[in-house]
Amino acid sequence: MRMARRRHAGRPRVTMTNLLWFLILIGVLIFAHESGHFLFAKLFRVKVLTFSLGFGGAIRLGRFRLAFTRGETEYRISWFPIGGFVRMLGEDPTQEVDPAERQRSFSHQAAWKRALIIFGGPMFSLLLAPPIYFAYHLTLSRAAAPVVGLVIDGSPAAQAGILPGDAVLRVGGTPTRTFEEVEDAINDSEGRPVELEIERGGEKRALRLAAQPAIDETGLELLGRQWDLGIRHERRGTILGLVSPDSPAARAGMKGWDELAAVNGVPVLDFEEARRELEKAKDSPLRLSLRRRVEIPCGAVTLNATAVIDVDLQPLPAEQAPLGAFRTAHAYFGFEPIDLFVREVIPGYPAEQNGVVAGDRILSANGEILTSIEQFRNVLARHPRDSIRIQVRHQGEVREFSFVPAIIEDKDELRQTQRIRGLGFKPDANRVSGLTIPRPDRLAYAGRMAFVEFGRTVRMNVMGFVRIFQGRVAASEAVGGPIMIFHVAGKVAEKGLGAFLAMMAFMSILLGLLNLLPVPLLDGGHLAFILIEVLRRRPLSLQARLIASYVGLALLAALMIFAFGNDLRRYWSDFFG
Template identity: 35%
Template sequence: MALAYFILLIGGLVFFHEFGHFITARLCGVRVLVFSLGFGPRWTIYRSSRSGTEYCVSLLPLGGYVKMLGEDPAEPLSPQDRPFSFNSQALWKRFLIVFAGPFFNLILPVFIFFFLAFGQNVHPTTIGIVVPGGPAWEQGLRDGDKIVSLDGEDVNYWWEIQDKIASSPDKTLDIVYERDGKLISTTITPRVFSQVRYAELGATEKQGQIRVVQTYIKPIVYVAPGSAAAAAGLSSWDRIVSIDDQPVEKWYEVERQLGKLSGKTVKIQALRHESIGNVFGMEMSTWGLPKTVSLAVPATNNSAASLGLDSAELYVHYVQPGTPAETQIGLQRGDKLETLNGQPIPTWSIFERLVYDDVKIALRNDEEKEFTVTFLRNGVRHEQRFLPTQLSRKGEHNTDVTVVVIGAHNLSEYGSPSPIPNAEPLRYAARQAVWETWDKLKLNVLAVAGLFSGHVPLKDLGGPILIGQIAAKTEDYGWTYFFKVMVMLSINLGLLNLLPVPMLDGGHLMFFAIEAIRREPVSIRIRQIAAYIGLSMILLLMVLVFKNDIERSWASIISVFQ
């Protein structure tokens, strides 16, 4: 099946690229002689009696071509054929025909993303986490609130909130949200935040945000020593599953339910977290059997915190020996992280992401990045500086991966709200098609630029073997994965073909630009010399990517012969 996925992937990309040349040539009145998928010896699948075009499949599947009448300037043509030849066309027509191949590769993702998004269920407008100190927090929104309208317009889906907020930086918006069945109205002003998108490429973008996310924290708790919760029999890192037989799935549900049960003794059922050993310096654990305790909720001051309960999200559960968390920060089990470089830490995953992104950007600039973290231990605030450790490891497909190590770990789980049917499938699909295509196009442009600037090493390039290995993962990950791989390769193919290298489409476009300036075509002799240079460059690139592929797969290759 791996070969079938590879042929389907490459064949689809080549077909769409060559179809761009083909259909544009036909529209411009140029006669197409051959449409071939692949190179080398070919088998004719169909010959059109009307147009004379021969549709073929060739032996080598790594490419394809469209042969047009009069494409070779030295080709003899009869007076009757000349009006239908490529080189007899106006310059703008020739430009469009050549440009159409890469252009079709660049727009293929629009169709793929539209197809993937159409009919897809989407997330509702319930907030999972409100980041402390952000615009939403300052205006009183909290975890579990449901946004009903923004700027006077009803919102039914999370993507509508994202679009409205991102497009309204520094603009005051009316907002209505629901909490415990009551509607609350206020105003909110999205602020411009810089967000790292692709740290390895140094890519950041600024957009309006109110600092909310849809992901919620599950109710794994930290229990303060000597508290009412501890006396009742709860322990740190228990997972609460119900309160008075009412299931709870989110931490904010625990906070809200306890707030409604003032002066009552409640029954709390929790799963005890149990260690089952240590593997490679990491603690392995599982959830034990349910445990039920009774907890008296005071009539006043009935918050979860007053009972000694807190989300375990920001509490240190385990510290790896010898890592920066132990040797530089001095973290211990039970410490609670507060700030990173003076900014509140909303979740552990965001803490790790911020460190990872900043280290990657610093590494890209040949710099070191030092961080300042504050944490609480037994109610006392501590501040320490640290430099994360960077390790080079082999990732998927045996590629080199830089791992950023802090060495402290929490015990937490996240969830997302159940998707709901989307009543606006066309608008959503169009939005996703444009947004996702633009995002992936920017990523690929940065990657190609990184190759020339040296920020993306040449050893990261891959060829047919790597593409085949990636395509083979379709068996495990499914067709959505396959089409997303096709998107990235299609944009890559389009951008690379636009490079001004002779033998590529971009090389032809370069000669057309020169012809437009000089008012006459570039001489055949110069084009021939340039073609040899371009062919040499392409062959060198092929040697490089095959070398990278073989080095990455060397162990697998050797094992076949052992």
């Protein structure tokens, strides 16, 4: 039992913990980036005047100044923490350099040396990611066992007869030790027919089937086309909905969103286990143990608790089950998994316009009986702009209507806008984790995934840039500033150190790629100037470089204002109520 104050649901708190994670994140990213410039400058004996984490003057705390000088370089931490710089002798084209020090001036170095000093920053940002990914994957001591937890009805796996609990031994002749290896092998098949060897009840079976394109509800395909057989490692949970107010379950005292914990005294962890126990009972009376969430008002606070209750249920004959309702070979119980029950209706979309309310159950689409939200999304993906005939059960009554999938806009937990085609309702996640095993070859796995994740993240970020330029992603949604980074750092850190490390690696790659854009004042702009110099065999005029720098400064200032405005729009209520 826990106590929770009455306050606006979902409103995050701005805490010192968030600030700490934010400073750790940007501190590591900036230090790595600027170290690339610094080390290459030192390698070529260029005089480094300042190494700064942050912009502006050094932070002063009374008489204490966060800066020190070692040799010819001042190292400092400055007030504005969203960037950093390495200032070198001769870097400013308007600066006069003592002839005695020209040999150590940045501007007097060969073009290839200057290019490497500039490229060192983005390179170190990119190179930081693989070690972080390695550390993250090294923490994953458990792996998903190659055991099917859920089969999506209508999928290639369902049509081939694969069942929950089947162990996948081989895909295309390749042994599969983990479910990740199963998914990788299926994806590598690129839709071509592939041999699967499965084991069920000690008996091995060989199947031949072809994967179908995986659904990308965003339509962005940032990782390219993916492939799916319709098997999942997660298992269907035991949160239940009621078929009708006069069903056997309702008469026994069950309520929607009760969680089934045991059948006739036998604990059940997922719905397949529950199904087996219900099959054993045939049409005999049942004793069901349920977990129910309750809120208990208590003065100024509300106690959120889970009550455990027992109910006695008398099933009806299976043939009395209504359309689409769960039943066994012998009995109908009046409850079914919550997967396709409506938890919340999103205002302004087809669900609300057609009278769908919370508690309704989506039964079928275009004549296909639905058993999971994934199956419903498959139907939507096949008919993104067509009229779809749908059946919905409300309080035991079935009604039909047609709708054209609408583009649904919603915010995720990081306040990013998600756009998917749908009916306009939110279901409940009714999934429990699948079986796990000790991760085989953990060190080798971490080493391989360090580079696999690096490649995926680079591709995802590059395709993200492409989608922005194509207009498929609005810049107002993709661009964020320091407030967004602050929010994301805190949110992700709540999930654990591993998630924070993975996010840090992602951000480091993004920082490296952003700095390679050919915009004056960014590293990519400086590299573009050097390339032009090499092609022309002489540098651009000082006036041309100054004009380009002013243009770049204006662009960056406009981008910062734009990003800060987006942050205020997203997070205003977090800071100002």
